Amino acid sequence: MLTLPLRYLVRPLCQRMTVSLRGQHSAAAQVPDHDRPWTGQDSLAQDDPEMWGLLKKEKDRQCRGLELIASENFCSRAALEAQGSCLNNKYSEGYPGKRYYGGAEVVDQIELLCQKRALAAFDLDPALWGVNVQPYSGSPANFAAYTAVLNPHERIMGLDLPDGGHLTHGYMSDVKRISATSIYFESMPYKLNILAAGLSSQVTVDALVRSIDQCQCESVQLIDAGEFFG
Numbered sequence: 721m722l723t724l725p726l727r728y729l730v731r732p733l734c735q736r737m738t739v740s741l742r743g744q745h746s747a748a749a750q751v752p753d754h755d756r757p758w759t760g761q762d763s764l765a766q767d768d769p770e771m772w773g774l775l776k777k778e779k780d781r782q783c784r785g786l787e788l789i790a791s792e793n794f795c796s797r798a799a800l801e802a803q804g805s806c807l808n809n810k811y812s813e814g815y816p817g818k819r820y821y822g823g824a825e826v827v828d829q830i831e832l833l834c835q836k837r838a839l840a841a842f843d844l845d846p847a848l849w850g851v852n853v854q855p856y857s858g859s860p861a862n863f864a865a866y867t868a869v870l871n872p873h874e875r876i877m878g879l880d881l882p883d884g885g886h887l888t889h890g891y892m893s894d895v896k897r898i899s900a901t902s903i904y905f906e907s908m909p910y911k912l913n914i915l916a917a918g919l920s921s922q923v924t925v926d927a928l929v930r931s932i933d934q935c936q937c938e939s940v941q942l943i944d945a946g947e948f949f950g
């Protein structure tokens with residue numbers, strides 16, 4: 721249960737803020753001061769030294785270690801700044817101009833800017849193409865794409881995880897449905913053709929399209945761009 725002394729709550733926030741404007745990472749900032757009221761203005765080091773310690777430990781680990789994971793990266797300072805900004809405070813369900821909550825006029829501008837940049841990055845004509853820039857990352861983007869074109873329990877055919885695919889391509893083991901994409905959709909993964917391994921991946925995709933044609937079923941082709949850029 722969350723317990724806060726009443727006096728912390730009744731004092732107006734702006735009045736409380738004035739007592740604690742300090743340097744963010746000074747030596748003094750490392751010492752937790754449980755007697756001071758919470759203001760929301762303290763640095764992480766001051767507010768939660770235990771968490772701050774772990775964060776420093778992870779930074780040190782990242783500086784010294786090496787993991788060759790294609791989809792991990794060092795986030796730029798500018799991007800970290802945007803992510804750790806007041807944008808965290810805002811709901812933005814819906815789309816630009818069609819939100820569920822008020823106060824989204826700036827968020828709308830940000831999303832439209834992001835859409836414009838995404839289309840420019842892939843050199844796509846905005847008159848012909850649309851882009852959804854909302855997914856937090858590749859995994860929810862894949863789930864959103866399935867949900868857009870499939871009903872629950874319709875079939876998906878994705879490159880199997882052990883063959884270089886991703887969990888979100890419907891991964892399941894012989895005994896367990898591992899990814900939500902195999903729980904909510906029926907997964908029929910395809911595999912690499914070992915015989916074609918010396919040829920380009922185009923051969924595998926051509927073979928896949930042929931096998932889909934042979935089933936004479938209606939199909940929608942979705943491309944997980946991470947497979948190509950990763």
Ligand SMILES: Cc1ncc(COP(=O)(O)O)c(C=O)c1O
Binds near residue numbers: 885
């Ligand atoms: C091909 C592919 N699709 C999807 C994902 C998932 O992306 P994210 O980790 O951004 O959710 C990855 C991540 O490695 C990937 O390689």
